[in-house]
Amino acid sequence: MPARRVVVACDKFKGSLTAREVDEAVAAGILAANPEAEVRIVPIADGGDGTVAALAGAGFDLVPVEVSGPTLEPVAAHYAVRGDLAVVELADTCGLLRLPGGRLAPLTASSRGLGEAVLAAVDGGARTVVIGLGGSASNDGGAGMLRALGARLLDAAGSELPEGGGPLGSLAEIDLSGLDPRLQETEIVVACDVDNPLLGPRGAVATFSAQKGAGHADQELLEAALATYAATVAAATGRDHAEIVDAPGAGAAGGVGFAALAVLGGRVERGVELLLGLVGFAEALAGADLVVTGEGSFDHQTLSGKAPMGVLQAARKANIRAVVVCGRTTLSPAEAEQAGAAQVRALTDLEPDPERCMTNAAELLSQLGGELG
Incomplete structure (x- = not known):
């Protein structure tokens, strides 16, 4: 029958x-x-590419937003909103699909556009922001995202670092005093289906950077740069270094998970289960x-x-x-x-x-x- x-x-x-x-x-x-x-x-969807589009028609509205792509060119993206809940998608803002001509940029690609989308969602009244990770082009530990939200990354001379993961090796100070204060009252949920730490043999660089174009020399540089970044973040936040570096999901999306957890106070949920619940x-x-x-x-x-x-x-x-x-x-x-x-x-x-x-x-x-x- x-x-x-x-x-x-x-x-x-x-x-x-x-x-x-x-x-x-x-x-x-x-x-x-x-x-x-x-x-x-x-x-x-599972939090990666196509997540925001999948939510259209499931009681969510799509909101257009112009953000910085992975190499800082403007891109037209969307986030999904239902009531005071917003869902932003890394892949749609500054992921691999947004690289001009598909040209990989492992040392210089930035997650800034994701932070700009989060900020737009908060501006729109979101009290809970779900960040879908996956399909990232960057290896910047979420530094670009934090910058878009008000953080400053400085070298030993007090100058702002260039965007990307490569320059993080010159990081001397991260100033979080300018972070948007509304973030303290915003629940950040990371939709993520990997449990990789930030550093080490299962970390962001060792596991994911090759698909973003990083060769062996690039990987050595990026691993050292993220280690410097992690130590600086631990000092700035007062968080336990090992705890934030080894947190499951910290290595997701080139380390964006690390920034969301260690600095924004977010929590990780399995992307598939979270998205199935939302629809x-x-x-x-x-x-x-x-x-x-x-x-x-x-x-x-x-x-x-x-x-x-x-x-x-x-x-x-x-x-x-x-x-x-x-x-x-x-x-x-x-x-x-x-x-x-x-x-x-x-x-x-x-x-x-x-x-x-x-x-x-x-x-x-x-x-x-x-x-x-």
């Missing part, structure tokens, strides 16, 4: 479709095959016969805590059958079943050419949806 009530909750297909576009394509296929079905669309996913599941989730690549990285894994876990908890649609999968049927997927359907099942899968993703997803309907 065809499923009567279906919840479609997919993440984006990177480089092809947004989360909402994926959901709409699958839903169209289900309804074409079974017009009597009740289909509810719930776009999802009311548990309520959406009530009475459902089937859950459809997925993303571009359903692989071992998905299993480590990405958005579709959160959906599968929620469906299993509610005892609802769940299936996965994806561009491609590298998981065995046993691994998929263990993750909670009763079935996995990939676009490559219908179209072996990966390029055509990307180009015709919506049409192929509708076809898969029709088979599920």
Whole structure:
């Protein structure tokens, strides 16, 4: 008997479709095959790229804001707001996707734009700001974000340091007296799915800087620079050095997690669980016969805590059958079943050419949806 009530909750297909576009394509296929079905669309994200867009339509309004990109060029971004809760997304403000021409800048890229978005949200009346980390271009320990919020980073001569992670090696003092006082009354929540510390073999530089263009020499410079920065922040805040450096999530997004936790007094929450809560996913599941989730690549990285894994876990908890649609999968049927997927359907099942899968993703997803309907 065809499923009567279906919840479609997919993440984006990177480089092809947004989360909402994926959901709409699958839903169209289900309804074409079974017009009597009740289909509810719930776009999802995990705090990274696409988070703010996924919240549109879940009771959140999108607010346009112009901020500094990772190399300080102006970019048009958005944050999401519902009541006095705002969600800002690093990827949309100063992430890798915002690098002009895609040119990596591991030593000079800045998180300033994220701080500008936080400030805009506070200006708009936000009392709680959720910061979605992921897709960052910078290795600056969140220094750029703090500067946008009023901090000053000075060298031994009392001059302002240039932006980026590289110059932090010359940091002698961080002046926090100019931080916007409203931040003391603002709850800062970091949506993050990694538990890396700031420094060391599992730290921000060792784990994430290579994908931002840092070679071996750059990594040595950045590790030393962040160590100087961390010691200076500890002295300025009076916080225990080891506690703030080793805090789970401090190494997220090139160390932005460190600044949010150590200076802004934020707390870390798992991105997937937090975002599913914000979109009311548990309520959406009530009475459902089937859950459809997925993303571009359903692989071992998905299993480590990405958005579709959160959906599968929620469906299993509610005892609802769940299936996965994806561009491609590298998981065995046993691994998929263990993750909670009763079935996995990939676009490559219908179209072996990966390029055509990307180009015709919506049409192929509708076809898969029709088979599920």
